[in-house]
Amino acid sequence: MTAVTEHLDKSAETSKKVDVALDHLILGRPIGFPIYDARGVLLLAEGAVISSDFKRLLRNRGIDSVQIDQRDLSRITLNADLQSNQTFSFDNDLTQRLDQIIDSGMMSVQNEGAAVKDGLVSRGTQAYDVGQRSRLSRQNSDSTAALSGVMKAALHGGSANGATMSKMAGSYLTEMQADVDSVLTSTFQQLDENEMSTQALQTSLLAMAIGVEMEFDAKNVRMLGLIGMVHDWGMMRVPKEIRESTNGLTPSEFYEIKKHPIYSLEMLEKATSMPGLVSLVSYQIHERPNGTGYPRGREGSAIHPFARIVAVADAYVALTTARPWKTPYMPYAAVECLLRDAQQRRVDSAAVRALLCVLSLFPIGSLVTLSDGSVARVMRRNGNAYNSPIVQRLQDSNGDQVDPIAFENIIDLQKSELSVEQALPTPGRQELTLSAALEERKQRGKAN
Ligand SMILES: [Fe+2]
Secondary structure, eight states, X not given: OOHHHHHHHHHHHHTOEEEEEGGXXXXXXXXXXXXXXXXXXXXXXXXXXXXXHHHHHHHHTTOOEEEEEGGGHHHHBOOHHHHHOOSOOXXXXXXXXXXXXXXXXXXXXXXXXXXXXXXXXXXXXXXXXXXXXXXXXXXXXXHHHXXXXXXXXXXXXXXXXXXXXXXHHHHHHHHHHHHHHHHHHHHHHHSOTTSHHXXXXXXXXXXXXXXXXXXOBHHHHHHHHHHHHXXXXXXXXXXXXXXXXXXXXXXXXXXXXXXXXXXXXXXXXXXXXOOHHHHHHHHHTTOOTTSOOSXXXXXXXXXXXXXXXXXXXXXXXXXXXXXXXXXXXXXXXXXXXXXXXXXXXXXXXXXXXXXXXXXXXXXXXXXXXXXXXXXXXXEEOOTTOTTSOEEEEEEOTTSOBOOTTSGGGEEEGGGSSOOEEEEXXXXXXXXXXXXXXXXXXXXXXXXO
C-alpha cells in the first residue's frame, strides 16, 4: 500500500458515519464532529451542544434519525447494551462495596443516646420567638451560602468537609429542640427556591424533623441532616439540558438522570470527615420500597432506613418547588400525594406518617380558610392531631386584617369549634391544587 492509499483508508475509517435515532442523542453533550441528515446535509456543526430545541426542530421537519461520526458514538448516544437492559451496570469498586454491605443486611439503626423527641418542649399556642426568628434568618442565609460554595467546589473536584456540615446540622438541631415549627417555617418561607443549596437545606431540615418524630437520638438526627445536605450533589453533573428539560425525557436522557446517585458517590468519596454511611444512604435515596426505584431496584428492608426517610423529605421538597419544567404542588397537595404514594409503597409509610405529624395535613406555613370564613396561617403542628393544627388568624370572615399575634387569633383547632375548611395556595405563586396534581400524575403515568 502506498503512503497515499494508506492515508485515504485511514481517513475513511475515522470519518465513518453511523445512523442514530434522535431519541438516543443525549441532551447537553457537545459534539466532537458534525451531525448530518440522511442525505448528507449538515444539521449541527462540531462543538455545538445537543439541545432540546435542536431535537424539536428536526422532529418538526419529520426527521427522527441523524448521521453522526462514529467517534462520537459512545460519548453522545446511549450505549445500545445499556438501553436494552433495565438493570444497572454502574459497577465500580465503590458500588460493589456498598452492595456487599447492603446484601449483608446490616441496615438497622440503633440509638446510643435518648430520643430527641423525649426532650422536645411543646409550645402550644405560643407565637414564634422573635429573637429565634432573626437568628434563624441569618443562619439560613449563611448556611445556603456555605452549602452553595461547598457544592460548587465538589463539582470541580474539590473536597468538602463533612464535619463542618455536621456541625451546621447540629446547630439547627439545637434550634429545633427549642421550636421545631419555627425552624421549618423559616426555612420554607424565606429562601430562594431556585438554588440547589436551598433544596438541600430544606431536605436536610425536614429529614431531621422526621427523624426526631421517629424517635432517633441526636447523633442519628444530625446524620440525617448531613445526608440531606449532600445526597443530591451528583445531580449537578447531569447536563442542565436534561435536568431542566421541559419536554419529558427520552429513555437515554432518563438513564443520565439515573446516574446521579453514582455521581454523588464519586464526589462524596473525595470529602474529608465524611462518614461512610453518608455514601451508602445517598446511593439509595432513589430506591423505592416496592422495588421500582434506581439504581438497583432494591426493596423494603434492603433500603437503609435513613434513605427511606431522606427520600420522603426530598420528594416533599421536589413536589413543592417550582422548576422550569413544572408548576409546584400546593403544600397540602404534596402531602396528600405522598400519602397515596405510601399506599403504593413508592415511599416508606412510616416516614410519611412522621412527615404528616411534623407538618400536619395542612402543612405549617401554608394558608387555610376556617369554617367561619376567616383566613389563617398554619403555625404549629398539634401532636398527632394532623387534621387540627394550631393556626394564626390573618383575616376575619369579612376579609379584614386582624392582629395575628393577639391571643384570640392563635387558635388550637383541637380545642376549638372551628375546623379547616379549605387549603389555600401560597399568595402570589402559581401552584397545583390536589385535583390538578392528581390529573398531572395520571397524564404522566400514561406517558410513561
Ligand atoms: Fe436525587
